[in-house]
Amino acid sequence: MAAPGAARRLVRAALAVGMALLCLAAAGCSSYRGSTLSAQVASWSQATGFWSQIDTVLADAARVGVVQGRSDAAAVRTDCVVLSDDTRGAYQLLPTPDPTLTAGLDQALQLEQTAAGDCYKGASGDAALAASSVEERARAAVALGAARALYDRLTSPGAGG
Numbered sequence: 323m324a325a326p327g328a329a330r331r332l333v334r335a336a337l338a339v340g341m342a343l344l345c346l347a348a349a350g351c352s353s354y355r356g357s358t359l360s361a362q363v364a365s366w367s368q369a370t371g372f373w374s375q376i377d378t379v380l381a382d383a384a385r386v387g388v389v390q391g392r393s394d395a396a397a398v399r400t401d402c403v404v405l406s407d408d409t410r411g412a413y414q415l416l417p418t419p420d421p422t423l424t425a426g427l428d429q430a431l432q433l434e435q436t437a438a439g440d441c442y443k444g445a446s447g448d449a450a451l452a453a454s455s456v457e458e459r460a461r462a463a464v465a466l467g468a469a470r471a472l473y474d475r476l477t478s479p480g481a482g483g
Contacts, residue, residue, distance in 0.1 A: 430465035
């Protein structure tokens, strides 16, 4: 029979491991600095450079729109691949410390990724896919704007969280 002290140490160790696994699974234990959600979200943004990546994605999406008007299938496909790659790069910077912000960004990036795929396939002359890509890029831009507004509210002065 194990000594009571050894049993307590074993239980504590098991609890510590369990909590660590729970933290990782739930992404609830943020490694970003700050004692408030506001500070953690701001720290995440600064550490990842996320909004700079989003600016790149939005510029890619605008460029796709310009190139689609030129009827150059190879150029369209190239820019659609760039949009897809940069959107995946933004995905890699998630999650944020705030689940609602993460969900909004995930939705926007899914739209952008779908738009990139439809753009690529539509470059071969499928007008319906090309039109879907235009609509999806517009919806993604709106969703990214809403996520940015949420980020601004979360990190505004006085937004404790």
